[in-house]
Amino acid sequence: MITLLDSQQLYFPDVEQAHESGILAVGGDLSAERLILAYQSGIFPWFEDGEPITWWAPNPRMVLFFEELRISKSMRNIxxxxxxxxxFNTDFRAVITQCQKVKRTGQHGTWITDDMLNAYCELHHTGFAKSVEVWQNNKLVGGLYGIDLEHIFCGESMFSIVPNASKLAFIFLCKQLQKQQYKLLDCQVYNDHLASLGAREINREDFMQFLNLSF
Structure with a gap:
């Protein structure tokens, strides 16, 4: 069942009510309060420009446990x-702006709309949204950003201008989070690139148990 949200009411239905596609709800707004509630509830927004705000709680969920991170020999050499x-977290707006520009296979537009970009920059100001930046010769060439829930980091998007820059950001983040004893990195939905780095799918129920231990 897909719920239609009222922008005047701050709530989300239980993730178990999500459609088999992973869509839980549509509508609402991108206020900092709603976005924080979403991530704390195991929900994230994902939609293209011109579409209604769509909220997801997929089953299964793609995650990375830090001890399963795969670093290839070539990446170790780099x-x-x-x-x-x-x-870490020194130029958030530049990172999300570069992520907005990335052309994605199968997408007609960008899911990082201008409203989304501004909303996540506001989350950055509140301390929830954070970034990793990769520099070469003082130029930003790669990076990623996501939502920091203190024990789980929810990855949102990454970009590379030069080969392997986003992988460097990802590896750096995983190592830092592991040192700080985070439980896992939330990668949301399956893709081959993340799987090659060690991420795998788990049941939504298991993911929610990890998430709920954080609060």
């Missing part, structure tokens, strides 16, 4: 060469 500088 890391050892230290040709890139990696920073």
């Amino acid at each position: 890391l050892n060469r230290k040709q890139f500088e990696i920073t």
Whole structure:
């Protein structure tokens, strides 16, 4: 059952009510309060420009447990060469803007609309949205951003201008989160690229158990 949200009421239905496609609800707004409630409830927005706001709670859920992170020999060599500088949460707007520009296979537009970009920048100001930046010769060449729930990090999008830059950001983030004893990195839905880095699908119920332990 897909719920139609009222923008005047701040709530979400239980994730178990999601349609088999993973869609839980449509409508509402992109206020910081609603976005924070969504992520804390195991829900995230995903829609293209011109479409209604669509909220997802897929089953299964793609996640990465940090001890299962795969770093290829070639990536280890890149890391050892230290040709890139990696920073954390220093230029969020630049990262999400670059992610907005990335052309995605099968997408006619971008899911990072201008409203979405501004909403996540507001979340950044509140401390919930954070970024990783990869620099080469003082130029931003890769990065990622997501929502930090303190024990789970919900990855949203990443980009590369040069080969492997987004992988460097991903590996850096995973290592930092592992040191801080985060439970997992939420990758939301399956894709081959994330699977090659060690992410895998788990049942939504299991994901919610990890999530609920955080609050």
